[in-house]
Amino acid sequence: xxxxxxxxxxxxxxxxxxxxxxxxxxxxxxxxxxxxxxxxxxxxxxxxxxxxxxxxxxxxxxxxxxxxxxxxxxxxxxxxxxxxxxxxxxxxxxxxxxxxxxxxxxxxxxxxxxxxxxxxxxxxxxxxxxxxxxxxxxxxxxxxxxxxxxxxxxxxxxxxxxxxxxxxxxxxxxxxxxxxxxxxxxxxxxxxxxxxxxxxxxxxxxxxxxxxxxxxxxxxxxxxxxxxxxxxxxxxxxxxxxxxxxxxxxxxxxxxxxxxxxxxxxxxxxxxxxxxxxxxxxxxxxxxxxxxxxxxxxxxxxxxxxxxxxxxxxxxxxxxxxxxxxxxxxxxxxxxxxxxxxxxxxxxxxxxxxxxxxxxxxxxxxxxxxxxxxxxxxxxxxxxxxxxxxxxxxxxxxxxxxxxxxxxxxxxxxxxxxxxxxxxxxxxxxxxxxxxxxxxxxxxxxxxxxxxxxxxxxxxxxxxxxxxxxxxxxxxxxxxxxxxxxxxxxxxxxxxxxxxxxxxxxxxxxxxxxxxxxxxxxxxxxxxxxxxxxxxxxxxxxxxxxxxxxxxxxxxxxxxxxxxxxxxxxxxxxxxxxxxxxxxxxxxxxxxxxxxxxxxxxxxxxxxxxxxxxxxxxxxx
Amino acid sequence: xxxxxxxxxxxxxxxxxxxxxxxxxxxxxxxxxxxxxxxxxxxxxxxxxxxxxxxxxxxxxxxxxxxxxxxxxxxxxxxxxxxxxxxxxxxxxxxxxxxxxxxxxxxxxxxxxxxxxxxxxx
Numbered sequence: 001x002x003x004x005x006x007x008x009x010x011x012x013x014x015x016x017x018x019x020x021x022x023x024x025x026x027x028x029x030x031x032x033x034x035x036x037x038x039x040x041x042x043x044x045x046x047x048x049x050x051x052x053x054x055x056x057x058x059x060x061x062x063x064x065x066x067x068x069x070x071x072x073x074x075x076x077x078x079x080x081x082x083x084x085x086x087x088x089x090x091x092x093x094x095x096x097x098x099x100x101x102x103x104x105x106x107x108x109x110x111x112x113x114x115x116x117x118x119x120x121x122x123x124x125x126x127x128x129x130x131x132x133x134x135x136x137x138x139x140x141x142x143x144x145x146x147x148x149x150x151x152x153x154x155x156x157x158x159x160x161x162x163x164x165x166x167x168x169x170x171x172x173x174x175x176x177x178x179x180x181x182x183x184x185x186x187x188x189x190x191x192x193x194x195x196x197x198x199x200x201x202x203x204x205x206x207x208x209x210x211x212x213x214x215x216x217x218x219x220x221x222x223x224x225x226x227x228x229x230x231x232x233x234x235x236x237x238x239x240x241x242x243x244x245x246x247x248x249x250x251x252x253x254x255x256x257x258x259x260x261x262x263x264x265x266x267x268x269x270x271x272x273x274x275x276x277x278x279x280x281x282x283x284x285x286x287x288x289x290x291x292x293x294x295x296x297x298x299x300x301x302x303x304x305x306x307x308x309x310x311x312x313x314x315x316x317x318x319x320x321x322x323x324x325x326x327x328x329x330x331x332x333x334x335x336x337x338x339x340x341x342x343x344x345x346x347x348x349x350x351x352x353x354x355x356x357x358x359x360x361x362x363x364x365x366x367x368x369x370x371x372x373x374x375x376x377x378x379x380x381x382x383x384x385x386x387x388x389x390x391x392x393x394x395x396x397x398x399x400x401x402x403x404x405x406x407x408x409x410x411x412x413x414x415x416x417x418x419x420x421x422x423x424x425x426x427x428x429x430x431x432x433x434x435x436x437x438x439x440x441x442x443x444x445x446x447x448x449x450x451x452x453x454x455x456x457x458x459x460x461x462x463x464x465x466x467x468x469x470x471x472x473x474x475x476x477x478x479x480x481x482x483x484x485x486x487x488x489x490x491x492x493x494x495x496x497x498x499x500x501x502x503x504x505x506x507x508x509x510x511x512x513x514x515x516x517x518x519x520x521x522x523x524x525x526x527x528x529x530x531x532x533x534x535x536x537x538x539x540x541x542x543x544x545x546x547x548x549x550x551x552x553x554x555x556x557x558x559x560x561x562x563x564x565x566x567x568x569x570x571x572x573x574x575x576x577x578x579x580x581x582x583x584x585x586x587x588x589x590x591x592x593x594x595x596x597x598x599x600x601x602x603x604x605x606x607x608x609x610x611x612x613x614x615x616x617x618x619x620x621x
Numbered sequence: 622x623x624x625x626x627x628x629x630x631x632x633x634x635x636x637x638x639x640x641x642x643x644x645x646x647x648x649x650x651x652x653x654x655x656x657x658x659x660x661x662x663x664x665x666x667x668x669x670x671x672x673x674x675x676x677x678x679x680x681x682x683x684x685x686x687x688x689x690x691x692x693x694x695x696x697x698x699x700x701x702x703x704x705x706x707x708x709x710x711x712x713x714x715x716x717x718x719x720x721x722x723x724x725x726x727x728x729x730x731x732x733x734x735x736x737x738x739x740x741x742x743x
Contacts, residue, residue, distance in 0.1 A: 498649040514665060514666055
């Protein structure tokens with residue numbers, strides 16, 4: 001069992017660092033003034049993820065079975081192609097640069113002072129420690145979302161093909177990377193592997209924010225504080241460690257790719273560089289294949305940033321747009337744009353690219369959960385300390401605004417649009433659960449908070465009264481740290497539910513071995529059984545097999561009638577409705593929590609009880 | 622200071638974190654490690670056979686009392702010792718005449734916990 005660990009540790013860099021490293025090599029060479037070692041390191045994971053996704057999509061399109069060897073060969077070919085491009089583009093330049101060792105400007109840009117390095121290292125260590133501590137109680141694969149996602153990953157692994165979801169809820173980019181890791185390493189999905197891959201993306205997301213802030217503000221103190229704000233504050237709450245353990249795959253990847261896409265876009269516009277413009281399109285393509293909501297957030301964010309910049313520079317609008325067009329109408333971005341379109345049209349079209357799915361996400365919001373969050377809910381979502389610091393940062397940037405500098409538009413536009421999307425989505429005709437949008441606010445708030453903290457320190461260092469300055473500084477930091485780390489303290493109080501999860505798996509294994517799934521239909525109780533979404537991995541019959549009684553609120557929908565059989569067969573099996581449901585669905589096995597409905601089912605004479613543990617009871621009709 | 626220190630330290634910390642979490646998961650992904658539970662089930666839930674199995678995941682050797690009822694009549698009362706992490710299959714012999722169109726109930730006791738399974742024989 002433990003041999004899987006070294007295999008995983010060897011395979012993860014092969015899949016999630018090597019392709020990105022070679023891609024950056026092809027574009028920037030070994031050493032380049034435009035990009036530092038630090039940035040390359042931060043970009044390697046997200047660019048590798050996108051590269052591997054695109055490789056897998058291409059293999060599936062040309063009917064090459066998705067098997068370990070094929071994937072290894074394809075990744076190596078990709079790296080070789082990148083290396084050939086590197087040789088072609090940089091061979092002569094390398095010979096020249098060898099003769100005159102020049103100080104790389106980008107490298108010195110990320111040369112931190114001793115204390116900055118110590119602060120960053122402490123922040124990273126604390127960030128990883130808190131996440132590890134929280135995950136240690138939830139690391140056994142049991143979360144609902146992760147179970148649903150891993151079913152589709154297992155489908156890819158078993159069939160060697162990409163699945164036809166038949167629903168817009170799942171997106172292919174959420175599954176390919178886990179399948180690739182399994183196919184190459186052999187490490188089971190029912191292990192720590194999926195959560196560890198997500199943890200890697202989560203940590204890579206902290207670095208993604210750091211390099212974005214670095215380029216925006218060119219201030220090493222702000223970079224250092226971004227690690228503290230993004231990594232340490234609210235390290236457990238959504239969308240951080242809770243999303244990692246909960247298997248909210250699309251969001252975790254989206255939170256890594258959004259800053260990367262904005263980083264490339266900013267550098268493209270600021271430095272009028274076509275390579276960065278191309279890479280911003282490449283990142284956006286990766287996001288499109290991974291998560292619809294994150295893609296929508298990115299589209300709105302970019303639109304708002306550019307809009308704010310144009311409004312602030314109203315007199316030069318046409319010249320600015322002309323300059324932007326000049327950047328994007330160059331060979332590299334045009335190549336990426338055409339390649340992206342070809343991919344989307346001919347290689348693989350995401351399942352949500354249809355009018356029905358788009359119609360569901362747009363228009364006037366009807367449900368209570370979609371009409372927007374109030375201030376209290378927003379505060380709950382992002383945290384009081386981060387909201388306070390963010391508001392302070394917003395105010396400071398607003399007061400110091402220099403319209404010609406696009407960084408100010410980045411900071412203000414990004415936050416403003418996400419705030420409106422979460423607060424009043426109806427204004428933008430967005431019909432998506434508002435709490436999900438609210439989770440993205442942490443991205444611009446990280447930017448604004450880091451800015452506010454650094455400016456706050458600077459202001460009080462130069463204040464006339466050092467005593468009051470110090471008192472105010474420590475008061476703020478005390479509030480920020482206590483509020484920002486309260487969720488982490490709670491994380492240490494959680495009780496692991498390993499025993500419940502293993503009993504759930506045992507019952508699933510028992511039923512998978514003894515039942516004939518062509519005749520027998522199982523209904524399980526999602527409400528009271530821990531880890532039940534992993535049940536379907538034991539059968540691999542269909543995404544909706546076994547049937548499941550969902551959370552009771554899901555059966556009440558004011559916009560359309562919902563099926564209620566899965567609820568009624570457990571809540572009231574002897575009622576006429578319950579009996580009719582058993583007859584219509586063919587359900588003949590019911591899996592229940594032994595302490596809840598498991599007890600009450602014993603009084604129904606129609607049922608036999610064929611399995612009983614401390615936690616799970618199985619009844620046969 | 623060079624930013625390489627930050628990258629290298631992050632990689633080392635991630636390696637430690639991954640190793641710790643992987644080992645914790647691997648150890649706990651086990652029916653017996655730090656667990657205390659038992660299970661009783663019919664070997665074949667689909668037919669009317671009465672062979673059943675008791676699995677001991679209590680963390681130590683355990684003695685189970687089991688009783689078998691036909692309707693309300695107790696027909697078997699016995700004990701069985703099972704090693705930690707082991708399972709024991711039991712094949713009760715009950716006359717067909719008695720069991721036909723009746724409810725066969727198996728009650729297994731370990732300490733103060735009762736595990737009950739039953740079949741309505743058709």
